[in-house]
Amino acid sequence: MPKYNILVVDDEKNILKVLSMTLRGNGYDVDTAQSSEEGIEKFSKGKHDLVITDLKLSGKSGLDLLGYVKSREPDIPVVMITAFGTIENAVAAMQKGAFNYLTKPVNPDELLTVVREAIEKYELKRENISLKSELKQKYTFSSIIGKSAAMQEVFDTIRMVSKTQSNILIVGESGTGKELVARAVHYDSDRAAAPFVTIDCAAIPSEIMESELFGHEKGAFTGAH
Structure with missing residues:
Protein backbone atom coordinates (compact mmCIF):
# COMPACT_ATOMS: atom_id res chain seq x y z
CA MET A 1 0.00 0.00 0.00
CA PRO A 2 1.49 3.39 -0.99
CA LYS A 3 2.08 6.01 1.68
CA TYR A 4 -0.22 9.00 1.41
CA ASN A 5 0.76 12.38 2.78
CA ILE A 6 -1.99 14.45 4.39
CA LEU A 7 -1.76 18.11 5.36
CA VAL A 8 -3.86 18.87 8.46
CA VAL A 9 -4.55 22.50 9.41
CA ASP A 10 -6.21 23.58 12.67
CA ASP A 11 -5.45 26.42 15.07
CA GLU A 12 -6.34 24.31 18.13
CA LYS A 13 -3.31 22.27 19.21
CA ASN A 14 -5.30 19.53 20.94
CA ILE A 15 -7.53 18.92 17.93
CA LEU A 16 -4.51 19.00 15.62
CA LYS A 17 -2.80 16.41 17.82
CA VAL A 18 -5.82 14.08 17.91
CA LEU A 19 -6.36 14.25 14.15
CA SER A 20 -2.67 13.65 13.47
CA MET A 21 -2.48 10.68 15.84
CA THR A 22 -5.59 9.12 14.31
CA LEU A 23 -4.23 9.43 10.79
CA ARG A 24 -0.68 8.33 11.62
CA GLY A 25 -2.08 5.38 13.55
CA ASN A 26 -3.75 4.25 10.34
CA GLY A 27 -0.65 4.43 8.16
CA TYR A 28 -0.78 7.97 6.77
CA ASP A 29 2.07 10.48 6.74
CA VAL A 30 0.94 13.78 8.23
CA ASP A 31 2.11 17.39 7.96
CA THR A 32 0.51 19.91 10.30
CA ALA A 33 -0.06 23.66 10.34
CA GLN A 34 -1.83 25.99 12.77
CA SER A 35 -2.94 28.68 10.34
CA SER A 36 -4.08 29.05 6.76
CA GLU A 37 -0.91 30.98 5.97
CA GLU A 38 1.30 28.19 7.36
CA GLY A 39 -0.82 25.63 5.53
CA ILE A 40 -0.36 27.48 2.24
CA GLU A 41 3.40 27.63 2.79
CA LYS A 42 3.66 23.91 3.58
CA PHE A 43 1.42 22.95 0.68
CA SER A 44 3.47 25.03 -1.76
CA LYS A 45 6.71 23.38 -0.63
CA GLY A 46 5.55 19.80 -0.11
CA LYS A 47 3.78 16.98 -1.90
CA HIS A 48 0.36 16.16 -0.46
CA ASP A 49 -2.41 13.80 -1.50
CA LEU A 50 -5.12 15.31 0.72
CA VAL A 51 -5.72 18.46 2.75
CA ILE A 52 -7.85 18.57 5.91
CA THR A 53 -8.49 22.05 7.26
CA ASP A 54 -10.58 23.77 9.88
CA LEU A 55 -12.94 26.28 8.32
CA LYS A 56 -12.54 28.98 10.96
CA LEU A 57 -8.89 29.86 11.52
CA SER A 58 -7.11 32.88 12.91
CA GLY A 59 -6.11 35.15 10.04
CA LYS A 60 -7.11 33.74 6.68
CA SER A 61 -9.89 31.15 6.77
CA GLY A 62 -9.97 27.55 5.68
CA LEU A 63 -11.85 28.69 2.58
CA ASP A 64 -8.80 30.76 1.60
CA LEU A 65 -6.63 27.66 1.93
CA LEU A 66 -9.18 25.66 -0.07
CA GLY A 67 -9.11 28.26 -2.83
CA TYR A 68 -5.30 28.22 -2.91
CA VAL A 69 -5.13 24.42 -3.13
CA LYS A 70 -7.70 24.28 -5.93
CA SER A 71 -5.91 27.01 -7.89
CA ARG A 72 -2.64 25.05 -7.75
CA GLU A 73 -3.72 21.39 -7.67
CA PRO A 74 -7.43 21.18 -8.57
CA ASP A 75 -7.57 17.37 -8.30
CA ILE A 76 -6.28 17.19 -4.72
CA PRO A 77 -9.26 16.64 -2.38
CA VAL A 78 -9.85 19.01 0.53
CA VAL A 79 -11.93 18.08 3.58
CA MET A 80 -13.31 20.90 5.71
CA ILE A 81 -13.75 20.59 9.49
CA THR A 82 -15.59 23.10 11.65
CA ALA A 83 -17.59 23.56 14.81
CA PHE A 84 -19.85 25.88 12.86
CA GLY A 85 -21.80 23.28 10.93
CA THR A 86 -24.26 25.51 9.13
CA ILE A 87 -25.68 24.81 5.70
CA GLU A 88 -24.26 28.11 4.45
CA ASN A 89 -20.71 27.14 5.40
CA ALA A 90 -21.12 23.71 3.83
CA VAL A 91 -22.46 25.19 0.59
CA ALA A 92 -19.63 27.74 0.42
CA ALA A 93 -17.04 25.01 0.92
CA MET A 94 -18.61 22.70 -1.67
CA THR A 103 -18.25 18.93 12.08
CA LYS A 104 -16.48 18.95 15.43
CA PRO A 105 -16.12 16.88 17.48
CA VAL A 106 -14.93 14.68 14.63
CA ASN A 107 -15.74 10.99 14.91
CA PRO A 108 -12.49 9.08 14.16
CA ASP A 109 -14.29 6.38 12.16
CA GLU A 110 -16.11 9.00 10.10
CA LEU A 111 -12.85 10.86 9.52
CA LEU A 112 -11.07 7.73 8.30
CA THR A 113 -13.99 6.81 6.04
CA VAL A 114 -13.98 10.24 4.41
CA VAL A 115 -10.19 10.16 4.04
CA ARG A 116 -10.31 6.75 2.34
CA GLU A 117 -13.07 7.90 -0.02
CA ALA A 118 -11.21 11.11 -0.88
CA ILE A 119 -7.94 9.31 -1.61
CA GLU A 120 -9.68 6.61 -3.66
CA LYS A 121 -11.31 9.29 -5.81
CA TYR A 122 -7.97 11.10 -6.15
CA GLU A 123 -6.23 7.87 -7.19
CA LEU A 124 -8.91 7.15 -9.81
CA LYS A 125 -8.42 10.63 -11.27
CA ARG A 126 -4.65 10.18 -11.36
CA GLU A 127 -4.94 6.76 -13.00
CA ASN A 128 -7.41 8.13 -15.54
CA ILE A 129 -5.12 11.04 -16.42
CA SER A 130 -2.12 8.70 -16.65
CA LEU A 131 -3.98 6.23 -18.87
CA LYS A 132 -5.19 8.97 -21.21
CA SER A 133 -1.67 10.35 -21.42
CA GLU A 134 -0.28 6.90 -22.27
CA LEU A 135 -2.93 6.35 -24.93
CA LYS A 136 -2.32 9.76 -26.46
CA GLN A 137 1.43 9.15 -26.54
CA LYS A 138 0.95 5.67 -27.98
CA TYR A 139 -1.29 6.80 -30.82
CA THR A 140 0.30 10.09 -31.80
CA PHE A 141 2.27 10.50 -35.00
CA SER A 142 5.31 8.83 -33.41
CA SER A 143 3.45 5.50 -33.62
CA ILE A 144 3.23 5.80 -37.42
CA ILE A 145 6.49 5.03 -39.19
CA GLY A 146 7.32 6.92 -42.36
CA LYS A 147 9.59 9.73 -43.55
CA SER A 148 8.70 9.84 -47.23
CA ALA A 149 7.01 12.82 -48.85
CA ALA A 150 3.81 10.79 -49.13
CA MET A 151 3.78 10.04 -45.39
CA GLN A 152 4.51 13.66 -44.53
CA GLU A 153 1.45 14.54 -46.59
CA VAL A 154 -0.56 12.01 -44.55
CA PHE A 155 0.67 13.61 -41.31
CA ASP A 156 -0.28 17.07 -42.58
CA THR A 157 -3.75 15.78 -43.47
CA ILE A 158 -4.18 14.24 -40.01
CA ARG A 159 -3.26 17.55 -38.36
CA MET A 160 -5.68 19.42 -40.58
CA VAL A 161 -8.73 17.16 -40.23
CA SER A 162 -8.24 16.54 -36.49
CA LYS A 163 -9.10 20.18 -35.83
CA THR A 164 -12.46 19.94 -37.61
CA GLN A 165 -15.84 18.60 -36.50
CA SER A 166 -16.39 16.79 -39.81
CA ASN A 167 -16.94 13.07 -40.31
CA ILE A 168 -13.82 11.47 -41.79
CA LEU A 169 -13.60 8.45 -44.10
CA ILE A 170 -10.21 6.72 -44.15
CA VAL A 171 -9.66 4.29 -47.02
CA GLY A 172 -6.80 1.96 -47.87
CA GLU A 173 -5.84 -1.65 -48.35
CA SER A 174 -5.72 -4.08 -45.45
CA GLY A 175 -2.64 -3.59 -43.27
CA THR A 176 -1.86 -0.04 -44.37
CA GLY A 177 -2.57 1.45 -40.93
CA LYS A 178 -6.06 2.90 -41.25
CA GLU A 179 -6.80 2.37 -37.55
CA LEU A 180 -3.50 3.99 -36.56
CA VAL A 181 -4.45 7.02 -38.63
CA ALA A 182 -7.93 7.08 -37.08
CA ARG A 183 -6.47 6.97 -33.57
CA ALA A 184 -3.93 9.67 -34.43
CA VAL A 185 -6.76 11.90 -35.66
CA HIS A 186 -8.72 11.27 -32.45
CA TYR A 187 -5.85 11.87 -30.02
CA ASP A 188 -4.72 15.00 -31.87
CA SER A 189 -8.22 16.48 -31.71
CA ASP A 190 -10.19 18.41 -29.08
CA ARG A 191 -12.00 15.12 -28.37
CA ALA A 192 -8.87 13.32 -27.15
CA ALA A 193 -10.24 13.09 -23.60
CA ALA A 194 -13.33 11.21 -24.86
CA PRO A 195 -13.34 7.45 -25.57
CA PHE A 196 -12.16 6.13 -28.93
CA VAL A 197 -14.68 3.44 -29.89
CA THR A 198 -13.86 0.85 -32.56
CA ILE A 199 -16.53 -1.14 -34.42
CA ASP A 200 -16.00 -4.30 -36.48
CA CYS A 201 -18.03 -3.34 -39.55
CA ALA A 202 -17.62 -6.80 -41.09
CA ALA A 203 -19.59 -8.28 -38.19
CA ILE A 204 -22.61 -6.02 -38.81
CA PRO A 205 -25.12 -6.77 -41.64
CA SER A 206 -24.75 -4.27 -44.47
CA GLU A 207 -28.32 -2.95 -44.29
CA ILE A 208 -27.98 -2.24 -40.57
CA MET A 209 -24.60 -0.59 -41.10
CA GLU A 210 -26.09 1.65 -43.80
CA SER A 211 -28.92 2.50 -41.43
CA GLU A 212 -26.54 3.43 -38.62
CA LEU A 213 -24.39 5.57 -40.90
CA PHE A 214 -26.98 7.17 -43.17
CA GLY A 215 -30.38 6.53 -41.57
CA HIS A 216 -33.31 4.66 -43.12
CA GLU A 217 -36.96 4.84 -44.08
CA LYS A 218 -39.63 2.94 -42.19
CA GLY A 219 -39.98 -0.60 -43.58
CA ALA A 220 -36.68 -0.51 -45.49
CA PHE A 221 -35.69 -3.76 -43.78
CA THR A 222 -36.95 -6.08 -41.05
CA GLY A 223 -37.26 -4.18 -37.80
CA ALA A 224 -36.87 -0.75 -39.43
CA HIS A 225 -39.22 1.68 -37.67
Whole structure:
Protein backbone atom coordinates (compact mmCIF):
# COMPACT_ATOMS: atom_id res chain seq x y z
CA MET A 1 0.00 0.00 0.00
CA PRO A 2 1.49 3.39 -0.99
CA LYS A 3 2.08 6.01 1.68
CA TYR A 4 -0.22 9.00 1.41
CA ASN A 5 0.76 12.38 2.78
CA ILE A 6 -1.99 14.45 4.39
CA LEU A 7 -1.76 18.11 5.36
CA VAL A 8 -3.86 18.87 8.46
CA VAL A 9 -4.55 22.50 9.41
CA ASP A 10 -6.21 23.58 12.67
CA ASP A 11 -5.45 26.42 15.07
CA GLU A 12 -6.34 24.31 18.13
CA LYS A 13 -3.31 22.27 19.21
CA ASN A 14 -5.30 19.53 20.94
CA ILE A 15 -7.53 18.92 17.93
CA LEU A 16 -4.51 19.00 15.62
CA LYS A 17 -2.80 16.41 17.82
CA VAL A 18 -5.82 14.08 17.91
CA LEU A 19 -6.36 14.25 14.15
CA SER A 20 -2.67 13.65 13.47
CA MET A 21 -2.48 10.68 15.84
CA THR A 22 -5.59 9.12 14.31
CA LEU A 23 -4.23 9.43 10.79
CA ARG A 24 -0.68 8.33 11.62
CA GLY A 25 -2.08 5.38 13.55
CA ASN A 26 -3.75 4.25 10.34
CA GLY A 27 -0.65 4.43 8.16
CA TYR A 28 -0.78 7.97 6.77
CA ASP A 29 2.07 10.48 6.74
CA VAL A 30 0.94 13.78 8.23
CA ASP A 31 2.11 17.39 7.96
CA THR A 32 0.51 19.91 10.30
CA ALA A 33 -0.06 23.66 10.34
CA GLN A 34 -1.83 25.99 12.77
CA SER A 35 -2.94 28.68 10.34
CA SER A 36 -4.08 29.05 6.76
CA GLU A 37 -0.91 30.98 5.97
CA GLU A 38 1.30 28.19 7.36
CA GLY A 39 -0.82 25.63 5.53
CA ILE A 40 -0.36 27.48 2.24
CA GLU A 41 3.40 27.63 2.79
CA LYS A 42 3.66 23.91 3.58
CA PHE A 43 1.42 22.95 0.68
CA SER A 44 3.47 25.03 -1.76
CA LYS A 45 6.71 23.38 -0.63
CA GLY A 46 5.55 19.80 -0.11
CA LYS A 47 3.78 16.98 -1.90
CA HIS A 48 0.36 16.16 -0.46
CA ASP A 49 -2.41 13.80 -1.50
CA LEU A 50 -5.12 15.31 0.72
CA VAL A 51 -5.72 18.46 2.75
CA ILE A 52 -7.85 18.57 5.91
CA THR A 53 -8.49 22.05 7.26
CA ASP A 54 -10.58 23.77 9.88
CA LEU A 55 -12.94 26.28 8.32
CA LYS A 56 -12.54 28.98 10.96
CA LEU A 57 -8.89 29.86 11.52
CA SER A 58 -7.11 32.88 12.91
CA GLY A 59 -6.11 35.15 10.04
CA LYS A 60 -7.11 33.74 6.68
CA SER A 61 -9.89 31.15 6.77
CA GLY A 62 -9.97 27.55 5.68
CA LEU A 63 -11.85 28.69 2.58
CA ASP A 64 -8.80 30.76 1.60
CA LEU A 65 -6.63 27.66 1.93
CA LEU A 66 -9.18 25.66 -0.07
CA GLY A 67 -9.11 28.26 -2.83
CA TYR A 68 -5.30 28.22 -2.91
CA VAL A 69 -5.13 24.42 -3.13
CA LYS A 70 -7.70 24.28 -5.93
CA SER A 71 -5.91 27.01 -7.89
CA ARG A 72 -2.64 25.05 -7.75
CA GLU A 73 -3.72 21.39 -7.67
CA PRO A 74 -7.43 21.18 -8.57
CA ASP A 75 -7.57 17.37 -8.30
CA ILE A 76 -6.28 17.19 -4.72
CA PRO A 77 -9.26 16.64 -2.38
CA VAL A 78 -9.85 19.01 0.53
CA VAL A 79 -11.93 18.08 3.58
CA MET A 80 -13.31 20.90 5.71
CA ILE A 81 -13.75 20.59 9.49
CA THR A 82 -15.59 23.10 11.65
CA ALA A 83 -17.59 23.56 14.81
CA PHE A 84 -19.85 25.88 12.86
CA GLY A 85 -21.80 23.28 10.93
CA THR A 86 -24.26 25.51 9.13
CA ILE A 87 -25.68 24.81 5.70
CA GLU A 88 -24.26 28.11 4.45
CA ASN A 89 -20.71 27.14 5.40
CA ALA A 90 -21.12 23.71 3.83
CA VAL A 91 -22.46 25.19 0.59
CA ALA A 92 -19.63 27.74 0.42
CA ALA A 93 -17.04 25.01 0.92
CA MET A 94 -18.61 22.70 -1.67
CA GLN A 95 -18.91 25.51 -4.20
CA LYS A 96 -15.17 26.09 -3.91
CA GLY A 97 -14.49 22.42 -4.50
CA ALA A 98 -14.33 20.80 -1.04
CA PHE A 99 -14.61 17.02 -1.19
CA ASN A 100 -16.56 16.72 2.05
CA TYR A 101 -17.51 18.56 5.20
CA LEU A 102 -17.24 17.32 8.79
CA THR A 103 -18.25 18.93 12.08
CA LYS A 104 -16.48 18.95 15.43
CA PRO A 105 -16.12 16.88 17.48
CA VAL A 106 -14.93 14.68 14.63
CA ASN A 107 -15.74 10.99 14.91
CA PRO A 108 -12.49 9.08 14.16
CA ASP A 109 -14.29 6.38 12.16
CA GLU A 110 -16.11 9.00 10.10
CA LEU A 111 -12.85 10.86 9.52
CA LEU A 112 -11.07 7.73 8.30
CA THR A 113 -13.99 6.81 6.04
CA VAL A 114 -13.98 10.24 4.41
CA VAL A 115 -10.19 10.16 4.04
CA ARG A 116 -10.31 6.75 2.34
CA GLU A 117 -13.07 7.90 -0.02
CA ALA A 118 -11.21 11.11 -0.88
CA ILE A 119 -7.94 9.31 -1.61
CA GLU A 120 -9.68 6.61 -3.66
CA LYS A 121 -11.31 9.29 -5.81
CA TYR A 122 -7.97 11.10 -6.15
CA GLU A 123 -6.23 7.87 -7.19
CA LEU A 124 -8.91 7.15 -9.81
CA LYS A 125 -8.42 10.63 -11.27
CA ARG A 126 -4.65 10.18 -11.36
CA GLU A 127 -4.94 6.76 -13.00
CA ASN A 128 -7.41 8.13 -15.54
CA ILE A 129 -5.12 11.04 -16.42
CA SER A 130 -2.12 8.70 -16.65
CA LEU A 131 -3.98 6.23 -18.87
CA LYS A 132 -5.19 8.97 -21.21
CA SER A 133 -1.67 10.35 -21.42
CA GLU A 134 -0.28 6.90 -22.27
CA LEU A 135 -2.93 6.35 -24.93
CA LYS A 136 -2.32 9.76 -26.46
CA GLN A 137 1.43 9.15 -26.54
CA LYS A 138 0.95 5.67 -27.98
CA TYR A 139 -1.29 6.80 -30.82
CA THR A 140 0.30 10.09 -31.80
CA PHE A 141 2.27 10.50 -35.00
CA SER A 142 5.31 8.83 -33.41
CA SER A 143 3.45 5.50 -33.62
CA ILE A 144 3.23 5.80 -37.42
CA ILE A 145 6.49 5.03 -39.19
CA GLY A 146 7.32 6.92 -42.36
CA LYS A 147 9.59 9.73 -43.55
CA SER A 148 8.70 9.84 -47.23
CA ALA A 149 7.01 12.82 -48.85
CA ALA A 150 3.81 10.79 -49.13
CA MET A 151 3.78 10.04 -45.39
CA GLN A 152 4.51 13.66 -44.53
CA GLU A 153 1.45 14.54 -46.59
CA VAL A 154 -0.56 12.01 -44.55
CA PHE A 155 0.67 13.61 -41.31
CA ASP A 156 -0.28 17.07 -42.58
CA THR A 157 -3.75 15.78 -43.47
CA ILE A 158 -4.18 14.24 -40.01
CA ARG A 159 -3.26 17.55 -38.36
CA MET A 160 -5.68 19.42 -40.58
CA VAL A 161 -8.73 17.16 -40.23
CA SER A 162 -8.24 16.54 -36.49
CA LYS A 163 -9.10 20.18 -35.83
CA THR A 164 -12.46 19.94 -37.61
CA GLN A 165 -15.84 18.60 -36.50
CA SER A 166 -16.39 16.79 -39.81
CA ASN A 167 -16.94 13.07 -40.31
CA ILE A 168 -13.82 11.47 -41.79
CA LEU A 169 -13.60 8.45 -44.10
CA ILE A 170 -10.21 6.72 -44.15
CA VAL A 171 -9.66 4.29 -47.02
CA GLY A 172 -6.80 1.96 -47.87
CA GLU A 173 -5.84 -1.65 -48.35
CA SER A 174 -5.72 -4.08 -45.45
CA GLY A 175 -2.64 -3.59 -43.27
CA THR A 176 -1.86 -0.04 -44.37
CA GLY A 177 -2.57 1.45 -40.93
CA LYS A 178 -6.06 2.90 -41.25
CA GLU A 179 -6.80 2.37 -37.55
CA LEU A 180 -3.50 3.99 -36.56
CA VAL A 181 -4.45 7.02 -38.63
CA ALA A 182 -7.93 7.08 -37.08
CA ARG A 183 -6.47 6.97 -33.57
CA ALA A 184 -3.93 9.67 -34.43
CA VAL A 185 -6.76 11.90 -35.66
CA HIS A 186 -8.72 11.27 -32.45
CA TYR A 187 -5.85 11.87 -30.02
CA ASP A 188 -4.72 15.00 -31.87
CA SER A 189 -8.22 16.48 -31.71
CA ASP A 190 -10.19 18.41 -29.08
CA ARG A 191 -12.00 15.12 -28.37
CA ALA A 192 -8.87 13.32 -27.15
CA ALA A 193 -10.24 13.09 -23.60
CA ALA A 194 -13.33 11.21 -24.86
CA PRO A 195 -13.34 7.45 -25.57
CA PHE A 196 -12.16 6.13 -28.93
CA VAL A 197 -14.68 3.44 -29.89
CA THR A 198 -13.86 0.85 -32.56
CA ILE A 199 -16.53 -1.14 -34.42
CA ASP A 200 -16.00 -4.30 -36.48
CA CYS A 201 -18.03 -3.34 -39.55
CA ALA A 202 -17.62 -6.80 -41.09
CA ALA A 203 -19.59 -8.28 -38.19
CA ILE A 204 -22.61 -6.02 -38.81
CA PRO A 205 -25.12 -6.77 -41.64
CA SER A 206 -24.75 -4.27 -44.47
CA GLU A 207 -28.32 -2.95 -44.29
CA ILE A 208 -27.98 -2.24 -40.57
CA MET A 209 -24.60 -0.59 -41.10
CA GLU A 210 -26.09 1.65 -43.80
CA SER A 211 -28.92 2.50 -41.43
CA GLU A 212 -26.54 3.43 -38.62
CA LEU A 213 -24.39 5.57 -40.90
CA PHE A 214 -26.98 7.17 -43.17
CA GLY A 215 -30.38 6.53 -41.57
CA HIS A 216 -33.31 4.66 -43.12
CA GLU A 217 -36.96 4.84 -44.08
CA LYS A 218 -39.63 2.94 -42.19
CA GLY A 219 -39.98 -0.60 -43.58
CA ALA A 220 -36.68 -0.51 -45.49
CA PHE A 221 -35.69 -3.76 -43.78
CA THR A 222 -36.95 -6.08 -41.05
CA GLY A 223 -37.26 -4.18 -37.80
CA ALA A 224 -36.87 -0.75 -39.43
CA HIS A 225 -39.22 1.68 -37.67
